């Protein structure tokens with residue numbers, strides 16, 4: 001994303017490059033503001049507190065001028081607001097006024113925003129408009145307050161997402177649709193988004209607008225995003241995937257087995273993870289969860305000829321991360337998600353079958369023997385009594 005990852009910390013007096021006519025008018029006012037100090041402080045209030053709130057037309061008298069540019073650090077910001085597009089936006093249609101969000105602005109000159117870098121400028125506007133967003137969108141805002149982006153912002157890293165990074169406050173017609181979400185995140189997480197788009201889930205979302213596959217926010221949430229590298233998140237991955245992968249009303253459409261969680265929990269890897277969650281939820285498991293074998297943002301169809309893990313050599317690489325001595329036939333030690341059958345794992349199947357008949361036969365035989373023996377003794381005793 002443009003200029004995002006390189007913060008410019010040098011303070012510079014800001015430059016204003018916009019249409020000549022208004023420049024003269026503004027020059028008269030601009031002399032009040034002086035050079036920017038890079039910190040957010042209130043400018044001397046030019047009007048009294050009881051002054052009426054400025055109308056949109058008052059703001060637009062200046063801000064509808066074309067090519068109204070402001071330099072912040074090494075970047076330039078367009079200050080021109082397209083009146084028609086604003087009126088067509090979700091906020092314009094609801095008659096939310098400029099001053100509803102820019103509640104700290106009562107005309108010109110404006111409060112002294114940070115102008116030493118793009119992200120510092122964005123952050124100062126974020127702080128200035130935050131309580132406005134919050135008062136109309138209480139639930140979303142309060143969720144965002146505990147999310148990983150807000151926590152990152154609070155550490156002083158202003159590259160993390162603020163409301164306006166995901167929602168254009170002036171022109172958006174609605175919140176991002178399902179299939180647009182990866183592009184919202186891609187503004188900053190471009191590598192992950194590119195990987196995701198190639199995955200079985202991402203390709204289905206983008207090529208077919210498939211409503212059944214997860215986009216970023218299905219797995220991470222939109223406002224209350226948690227850090228996915230925690231123990232809790234990792235231990236919960238089998239259930240995250242199982243939400244869809246055990247639901248036959250979804251999976252039958254794609255001919256995908258819904259037995260994947262059961263068979264996973266039944267094997268030695270899954271059993272230990274399940275027990276682990278119950279006994280020590282705070283400790284990391286060293287057993288594989290779904291993503292250790294299938295990948296996370298790069299999940300592919302298991303029979304994909306290049307990357308599919310139904311291919312033994314692809315799967316072996318995954319096992320070797322934890323079983324470094326594993327050799328070519330090591331994956332055979334594992335039954336994958338299959339229950340044993342005459343086609344898959346016949347040996348296991350017939351051994352199971354053998355026990356299924358052998359054990360009842362032995363026990364049944366013993367029972368028959370014991371019962372006939374008791375009966376015989378009873379009859380004998382009866383005969384003896386008759387004597």
Ligand code: HEC
Pocket residue numbers: 016026030033054058059060061062063070079098099102105106107108109110111113
């Ligand atoms: C007299 C012309 C004028 C009027 C009226 C005006 N602005 Fe501005 N606005 C400017 C100029 C010039 C800048 C460039 C930065 C500066 O000098 O503060 C600016 C910058 C801004 C910024 C960027 C932050 C900043 O201060 O740099 C916002 C947001 C803004 N104006 C919103 C508004 C709103 C909302 C209104 C109506 C309440 C409004 N403006 C009225 C001229 C005006």
Ligand code: HEC
Pocket residue numbers: 056059060063077078079080081086091096097098099100101102121122123125126129164165169170
């Ligand atoms: C829904 C709330 C909201 C409304 C309504 C709103 N703004 Fe903004 N405005 C913001 C936010 C938030 C930012 C910061 C954007 C960012 O950081 O990218 C902003 C930024 C700006 C900027 C700086 C340039 C930019 O786009 O970052 C100007 C100028 C501005 N607004 C003027 C206006 C004017 C004029 C109106 C009315 C026609 C208006 N705004 C209506 C929330 C709003």
Ligand code: HEC
Pocket residue numbers: 133134137140141144149161162163164165166167175176177178181184217222223
């Ligand atoms: C990291 C990106 C991101 C940030 C930051 C963010 N949002 Fe959202 N927001 C989204 C996405 C994506 C959706 C679409 C939700 C969906 O489809 O379920 C959304 C939906 C919404 C909605 C519509 C609610 C709905 O149920 O459709 C509102 C209102 C909203 N956000 C407000 C805010 C406010 C206010 C902030 C700042 C406090 C904010 N958002 C910060 C990504 C974000």
Ligand code: HEC
Pocket residue numbers: 090091094096100101129132133134135136137163164167169173174175
């Ligand atoms: C004066 C009240 C008000 C303020 C302030 C306000 N909004 Fe809104 N916003 C609304 C209304 C009303 C709607 C349309 C109804 C709805 O969907 O909630 C809306 C819609 C939205 C949507 C689209 C929701 C959807 O369902 O598609 C988003 C996203 C959003 N606002 C974000 C913001 C952000 C971010 C801010 C702060 C920069 C903000 N709003 C400030 C009233 C407000």
Ligand code: HEC
Pocket residue numbers: 148149152157159160161162165166181184185186187188189216217220221222225226227228
């Ligand atoms: C404006 C840039 C920006 C946008 C847009 C954005 N993020 Fe982030 N995100 C960040 C930054 C910066 C961090 C903190 C990175 C760090 O600490 O290394 C972060 C952290 C995260 C984390 C925590 C893991 C980590 O690396 O710290 C997740 C998960 C995450 N974002 C998901 C999303 C999702 C999902 C979306 C889209 C809905 C999104 N982000 C949109 C900038 C952004």
Ligand code: HEC
Pocket residue numbers: 182185186189192193194196201214215216217219220228229237291296297
């Ligand atoms: C199917 C669920 C799923 C989807 C869809 C998904 N993620 Fe993730 N994501 C995870 C899991 C699980 C992790 C934990 C780390 C791991 O196991 O690789 C993670 C980790 C992350 C991280 C932090 C760790 C890292 O690798 O840097 C970020 C940031 C992130 N995801 C962003 C996104 C974005 C952006 C999208 C959409 C383009 C997305 N995720 C889609 C499940 C998902």
Ligand code: HEC
Pocket residue numbers: 200201204210212213214218237240241242243244245250254256290291294296299300301302303
């Ligand atoms: C929101 C529901 C949903 C979630 C959550 C989800 N998936 Fe999927 N997944 C699907 C759907 C639907 C498909 C089929 C897509 C297609 O074939 O077009 C699929 C396909 C797959 C495939 C390909 C199967 C094949 O070989 O054809 C694998 C593997 C997979 N998912 C693993 C996972 C893992 C691992 C997780 C958790 C990290 C996960 N999925 C989370 C819905 C989901």
Ligand code: HEC
Pocket residue numbers: 238239241242245255256257258260261264269288289290291292293294302309310315336337
């Ligand atoms: C130890 C590695 C491993 C773990 C852990 C694992 N899988 Fe698999 N999974 C595989 C392999 C290998 C296949 C391919 C089976 C085959 O066709 O031979 C597969 C196949 C699948 C398929 C495709 C089934 C079909 O009908 O085509 C899905 C969906 C799936 N796994 C989901 C999951 C989920 C969800 C989890 C976690 C609950 C999980 N897997 C855990 C290795 C693993």
Ligand code: HEC
Pocket residue numbers: 268269272286287288289292293315316318319320321322323330331332333334
């Ligand atoms: C994330 C690490 C991890 C991955 C990946 C992994 N395993 Fe394991 N595996 C373990 C751990 C830890 C144990 C010991 C479990 C216990 O003792 O409770 C184990 C135990 C086993 C056992 C039981 C016998 C033994 O050596 O203790 C077999 C067989 C096995 N794994 C096969 C596989 C196969 C095949 C793969 C690849 C498809 C695989 N594992 C991938 C961590 C992993």
